[in-house]
Amino acid sequence: MEERIVFGKSMFQEKMDENRFGFDAQFRANAESDPLAVHKFMRREAWELKGLHDLCQWLVDRGCNMGLCIEVGSFMGESALVFAQYFDAVICVDPFEFVGPGFDENIDNLNQAGLSRDIVRQGFRDNTSAVNNIALIEKPDSAVNLRADIVYIDSEHTFVACLTAINRWKDKVTWVTGHDYVCADVKLAVDSVGKAVVFEDHSWVLER
Numbered sequence: 685m686e687e688r689i690v691f692g693k694s695m696f697q698e699k700m701d702e703n704r705f706g707f708d709a710q711f712r713a714n715a716e717s718d719p720l721a722v723h724k725f726m727r728r729e730a731w732e733l734k735g736l737h738d739l740c741q742w743l744v745d746r747g748c749n750m751g752l753c754i755e756v757g758s759f760m761g762e763s764a765l766v767f768a769q770y771f772d773a774v775i776c777v778d779p780f781e782f783v784g785p786g787f788d789e790n791i792d793n794l795n796q797a798g799l800s801r802d803i804v805r806q807g808f809r810d811n812t813s814a815v816n817n818i819a820l821i822e823k824p825d826s827a828v829n830l831r832a833d834i835v836y837i838d839s840e841h842t843f844v845a846c847l848t849a850i851n852r853w854k855d856k857v858t859w860v861t862g863h864d865y866v867c868a869d870v871k872l873a874v875d876s877v878g879k880a881v882v883f884e885d886h887s888w889v890l891e892r
């Protein structure tokens with residue numbers, strides 16, 4: 685039987701009280717109002733979520749077929765939960781490898797805070813298990829033959845990794861989108877491929 689990671693509110697509350705995440709992490713609900721919520725760890729604030737909703741609405745307005753979204757880099761599933769509201773299906777590709785160079789400061793903070801790969805993976809499962817149109821692929825190579833309406837790239841934020849991801853997906857999807865245009869390397873990579881429309885949470889979409 686699969687080992688279940690204990691992923692309780694108190695552990696995170698403790699780290700948040702110590703301000704070890706270095707950003708405004710919070711639980712958005714409590715166990716009384718939502719039995720699943722005890723496992724929900726949300727780091728995005730409302731304005732960031734709004735940017736994702738705006739991106740999805742922008743796609744709807746341009747006639748995007750809202751069938752399949754592939755998200756490359758899902759972490760605890762927060763952005764996937766937004767995409768799942770707009771697309772028939774969301775396939776999340778994430779090996780839950782966030783150690784090493786190239787990730788944003790938040791990820792480094794999470795490493796410092798002692799969040800392991802297993803805890804993040806369990807967080808993803810806890811956040812998304814009640815949502816029946818989200819699937820997870822943990823081996824990125826297994827996703828290589830997929831085609832989709834959009835890809836949302838939010839994995840490694842180095843220039844080379846971002847450009848590699850864009851090139852890997854651009855002929856397999858109708859719209860190439862992603863996160864963190866605010867990162868200099870991401871911006872360079874995106875701008876080297878085309879013209880981007882950018883949303884207030886720094887999500888981007890390449891114009892066609």
Ligand SMILES: C[S@@+](CC[C@H](N)C(=O)[O-])C[C@H]1O[C@@H](n2cnc3c(N)ncnc32)[C@H](O)[C@@H]1O
Binds near residue numbers: 759760779
């Ligand atoms: C910035 S987080 C994703 C955040 C998520 N999109 C959200 O908004 O909540 C980056 C994620 O990329 C994942 N990652 C690292 N290398 C990857 C790869 N080659 N393919 C897919 N995901 C990868 C990491 O495990 C990590 O969970």
